[in-house]
Amino acid sequence: MTITATTPQERMHAARTASRSLGLLTDAAKADLLRSIAAAIEANIAPIVAANAEDLARGRADGLSTGLLDRLTLDDQRVRALAAAVRDVAELPDPVGRVLDERVLPNGLHLQKVSVPFGVIGSIYEARPNVTVDIAALALRSGNAVVLRGGSAAQSSNAALISVMRGALAEAGVDPEAIQTVDDFGRDGARALMRARGLVDVLVPRGSAQLIETVVTESSVPVIETGAGVVHIVLDESAPLEWATDIAVNAKVQRPSVCNAVETLLVHRGAAERLVPPVVAALQAQGVTVHGDDATAALAADVVPATEADWATEHMSLDISVRVVDDLDEALAHIRRYSTQHTESIITADDAAAERFLAEVDAAVVMVNASTRFTDGGEFGFGAEVGISTQKLHARGPMGLPELTTTKWLARGAGQIRS
Amino acid sequence: MTITATTPQERMHAARTASRSLGLLTDAAKADLLRSIAAAIEANIAPIVAANAEDLARGRADGLSTGLLDRLTLDDQRVRALAAAVRDVAELPDPVGRVLDERVLPNGLHLQKVSVPFGVIGSIYEARPNVTVDIAALALRSGNAVVLRGGSAAQSSNAALISVMRGALAEAGVDPEAIQTVDDFGRDGARALMRARGLVDVLVPRGSAQLIETVVTESSVPVIETGAGVVHIVLDESAPLEWATDIAVNAKVQRPSVCNAVETLLVHRGAAERLVPPVVAALQAQGVTVHGDDATAALAADVVPATEADWATEHMSLDISVRVVDDLDEALAHIRRYSTQHTESIITADDAAAERFLAEVDAAVVMVNASTRFTDGGEFGFGAEVGISTQKLHARGPMGLPELTTTKWLARGAGQIRS
Numbered sequence: 001m002t003i004t005a006t007t008p009q010e011r012m013h014a015a016r017t018a019s020r021s022l023g024l025l026t027d028a029a030k031a032d033l034l035r036s037i038a039a040a041i042e043a044n045i046a047p048i049v050a051a052n053a054e055d056l057a058r059g060r061a062d063g064l065s066t067g068l069l070d071r072l073t074l075d076d077q078r079v080r081a082l083a084a085a086v087r088d089v090a091e092l093p094d095p096v097g098r099v100l101d102e103r104v105l106p107n108g109l110h111l112q113k114v115s116v117p118f119g120v121i122g123s124i125y126e127a128r129p130n131v132t133v134d135i136a137a138l139a140l141r142s143g144n145a146v147v148l149r150g151g152s153a154a155q156s157s158n159a160a161l162i163s164v165m166r167g168a169l170a171e172a173g174v175d176p177e178a179i180q181t182v183d184d185f186g187r188d189g190a191r192a193l194m195r196a197r198g199l200v201d202v203l204v205p206r207g208s209a210q211l212i213e214t215v216v217t218e219s220s221v222p223v224i225e226t227g228a229g230v231v232h233i234v235l236d237e238s239a240p241l242e243w244a245t246d247i248a249v250n251a252k253v254q255r256p257s258v259c260n261a262v263e264t265l266l267v268h269r270g271a272a273e274r275l276v277p278p279v280v281a282a283l284q285a286q287g288v289t290v291h292g293d294d295a296t297a298a299l300a301a302d303v304v305p306a307t308e309a310d311w312a313t314e315h316m317s318l319d320i321s322v323r324v325v326d327d328l329d330e331a332l333a334h335i336r337r338y339s340t341q342h343t344e345s346i347i348t349a350d351d352a353a354a355e356r357f358l359a360e361v362d363a364a365v366v367m368v369n370a371s372t373r374f375t376d377g378g379e380f381g382f383g384a385e386v387g388i389s390t391q392k393l394h395a396r397g398p399m400g401l402p403e404l405t406t407t408k409w410l411a412r413g414a415g416q417i418r419s
Numbered sequence: 420m421t422i423t424a425t426t427p428q429e430r431m432h433a434a435r436t437a438s439r440s441l442g443l444l445t446d447a448a449k450a451d452l453l454r455s456i457a458a459a460i461e462a463n464i465a466p467i468v469a470a471n472a473e474d475l476a477r478g479r480a481d482g483l484s485t486g487l488l489d490r491l492t493l494d495d496q497r498v499r500a501l502a503a504a505v506r507d508v509a510e511l512p513d514p515v516g517r518v519l520d521e522r523v524l525p526n527g528l529h530l531q532k533v534s535v536p537f538g539v540i541g542s543i544y545e546a547r548p549n550v551t552v553d554i555a556a557l558a559l560r561s562g563n564a565v566v567l568r569g570g571s572a573a574q575s576s577n578a579a580l581i582s583v584m585r586g587a588l589a590e591a592g593v594d595p596e597a598i599q600t601v602d603d604f605g606r607d608g609a610r611a612l613m614r615a616r617g618l619v620d621v622l623v624p625r626g627s628a629q630l631i632e633t634v635v636t637e638s639s640v641p642v643i644e645t646g647a648g649v650v651h652i653v654l655d656e657s658a659p660l661e662w663a664t665d666i667a668v669n670a671k672v673q674r675p676s677v678c679n680a681v682e683t684l685l686v687h688r689g690a691a692e693r694l695v696p697p698v699v700a701a702l703q704a705q706g707v708t709v710h711g712d713d714a715t716a717a718l719a720a721d722v723v724p725a726t727e728a729d730w731a732t733e734h735m736s737l738d739i740s741v742r743v744v745d746d747l748d749e750a751l752a753h754i755r756r757y758s759t760q761h762t763e764s765i766i767t768a769d770d771a772a773a774e775r776f777l778a779e780v781d782a783a784v785v786m787v788n789a790s791t792r793f794t795d796g797g798e799f800g801f802g803a804e805v806g807i808s809t810q811k812l813h814a815r816g817p818m819g820l821p822e823l824t825t826t827k828w829l830a831r832g833a834g835q836i837r838s
Contacts, residue, residue, distance in 0.1 A: 020779070020781075024778060024779070103799070103800060105793075105798065105799075105800065109789055109793060111799065113816075116781075118811055119781065119811070197635075201811050201812075202811065202812055216616075216639070217639060220635070220636060222641070222810065222811075222812040224812075240834070242834070243833075243834040246834060246836050247834065247836055250836035250837060251836075254836075254837055345830075354831075358829050358831075359443060360439070360443070362439075362535075362538065362827075363827070364827065364828060365827075365828040365830060366827060366828070366829055366830070367829075367830040367831075367832065368830065368831050368832060369831070369832040369833055369834055369835070370528055370830050370831075370832030370834075370835045370836075371835060371836045371837050373836075373837040374524075374528060374830060374835065374837060375828075379524065379837065380522070380524075380530065380828075381522060381524065391641065392537055392538070392620050392621065392641075392825035393620075393621055393641040393643075393812060393813045393825070394812045394813040396825055396826050396827065396828075397532075397826075397827075397828045406811035406812070406815055407815050407816075408781075408782070408783065408784075408785060408815065408816075409783060409784040409785070409794075409799075409815075409816045410777050410785055410786075411764075411784060411785070411786040411787065411789050411793065412773075412777075412786075412787050412788070412789075413786065413787060413788040413789030414788055415659070415661070415662040415665060415666065415788055415789075416788070416789045416790060416793065417665050417666055417669035417670075417673075417789075417790040417792070418669055418673055418790050418792040418793055418798065
């Protein structure tokens with residue numbers, strides 16, 4: 001479905017107009033719409049893969065890394081997986097129309113606070129074409145129109161996917177302007193999107209810390225920040241060795257490149273001799289490079305000296321920083337200083353220490369005796385994840401479909417006036 | 420209680436440190452703290468009124484209007500009213516510690532989503548010293564520290580009130596740095612507050628549309644916008660005359676200077692002959708100047724011609740704009756174009772029209788057969804009002820204490836790792 005609007009502003013206006021009818025669709029209509037999109041994607045695998053081949057050829061010519069090329073690649077199987085993910089979102093409960101508060105005033109005025117779509121959601125993200133389909137599906141399922149700005153390296157793939165999705169909307173009798181892209185305007189498109197206060201209701205950046213920082217700083221549209229995770233695990237004095245080892249290894253090794261992977265272990269001095277040697281050895285056995293302070297290096301072999309920069313680094317690799325702290329106070333102070341308020345966990349057999357940690361740590365998710373890898377919309381049972389918010393306004397932690405709605409008060413009266 | 424920190428940044432750092440212990444106070448401790456503040460205000464009426472006299476003298480010398488001088492004035496009775504308002508906030512239920520979601524994952528990991536204080540709340544507002552006490556009380560009751568920037572015309576009054584409140588904190592054994600002002604840094608103070616992302620968690624501007632626009636545009640701290648109200652009432656074809664008259668008069672006349680007062684009446688053409696003459700006459704009998712379109716002027720006497728600017732104006736005075744529209748579609752289109760998404764109401768006897776209006780109008784509060792003056796935290800039964808949010812992120816409509824909290828997920832496990 002071709003886009004005819006010729007400026008970013010025209011496209012965002014068109015998205016806003018489309019959002020009005022979208023917001024009135026029933027649960028069944030929205031679910032059907034997503035199933036139509038999934039079917040259209042499956043019916044267009046060849047042109048989508050062909051468009052992706054253009055991006056890959058350009059990427060290779062531009063010298064993109066193997067990792068980036070892999071994230072950019074769409075083959076038959078990956079396109080089918082995209083369609084399947086859209087079908088999964090179709091099955092989720094409608095986040096719109098929930099009655100969140102209800103009260104009758106003494107004068108009989110009946111109030112209801114109900115969930116409604118935002119209207120238009122914007123997203124700025126990097127060269128992963130799956131995000132294009134992912135965000136569009138989540139936005140439509142929650143009754144929102146969407147304006148997309150993907151990475152230029154994925155421009156052909158995104159154009160193909162957006163064209164297929166817009167075609168599916170038109171075929172289903174829904175205004176295709178509900179899915180917009182500003183990819184073809186380059187940086188101007190991103191800028192226009194960040195300044196579209198009044199046209200776009202919320203902007204969700206997804207990607208590197210630098211991308212998110214730019215959006216947070218430059219956008220006048222309200223932003224939901226999905227931030228970096230400098231994630232800590234505290235091994236308390238009473239930490240059981242098996243939990244400490246299993247959780248540290250799981251949180252670091254299972255998928256090191258994601259935001260809920262652990263970056264720093266803080267070990268209570270009273271347990272350092274007992275815990276540091278086996279935990280470090282278990283990590284090293286999985287190929288992890290351990291960056292340790294002097295106390296850690298004194299207790300284990302092959303420890304790289306940790307630098308000040310290490311404590312603030314989201315490695316996103318098989319690297320971990322390890323520090324021995326005097327007590328829980330020092331662990332909490334370290335976390336206050338370096339945490340990005342994503343996820344923090346303590347391993348302990350001491351209930352008082354556990355409850356103190358839960359109460360005092362300021363983060364989206366605070367855990368006791370569990371792997372930080374559980375901070376995830378899928379794991380939390382949300383069925384889909386829009387991202388993991390590290391800000392305090394509107395949404396904090398894993399965001400599901402309900403976080404893509406706002407509220408509206410409905411007041412039904414019979415002539416009430418204020419005295 | 421004297422402030423010793425010498426830069427805005429130092430004061431905001433001190434507020435953040437103080438917020439940590441504040442966030443751990445019990446419900447009873449926070450309520451007691453507010454009662455101590457109320458008592459301290461009552462014990463210091465003379466110095467507060469004396470400080471206010473300095474502001475008033477400067478204000479008169481600077482030629483402030485009578486209205487502004489009145490809003491600036493604190494006398495014995497008004498100071499007592501401030502203390503009474505603090506005691507009312509003390510009686511409200513604690514918004515912290517509510518369990519908003521709870522789930523146990525298949526692996527036994529127990530999750531709770533609980534309400535927690537933001538941490539540090541900033542507020543930028545105009546020369547009304549009552550706001551100083553009001554915001555500080557609401558912030559403390561919800562476990563937050565506060566950084567205040569009031570209008571320079573109220574600087575002496577604010578300094579006196581803040582000193583008294585900080586003294587009450589110190590006496591109660593609470594870190595007095597929990598209440599901060601950046602008033603004495605002039606515009607630099609406001610600028611520092613708007614750029615304190617990471618130190619200040621949320622900024623609530625209160626005052627004129629221009630003040631709010633400046634904060635929204637310049638702040639990198641997340642803002643809750645409390646905006647202007649270009650509020651409409653639609654008199655539908657079936658609107659009962661008595662309701663139409665009573666509600667239009669109440670919504671315009673009861674308190675014309677506030678954001679929930681009506682600014683524009685949209686009258687269905689099919690009811691214009693029946694409704695325009697008596698409704699306009701009833702408004703004029705209360706001293707209201709009616710700015711009408713041609714159709715309105717043809718049906719009623721003494722109608723001032725409405726200009727294009729009138730439709731977009733928040734009069735905040737005994738002025739109202741009146742337009743005859745062809746049908747509900749045209750009324751909805753007018754509202755889409757000129758509404759500030761604060762409050763919109765329809766007067767109708769037609770259930771289908773009522774439900775369509777409730778579903779299609781995009782505003783914080785949408786009403787049927789009620790005065791728009793009910794959009795108010797007190798009227799809604801919140802016990803206190805932080806402001807009326809006209810944005811869609813985090814809070815929409817009247818904000819009570821719960822809107823001054825964010826959430827945190829607590830996860831309690833027994834060694835769970837992700838497979």
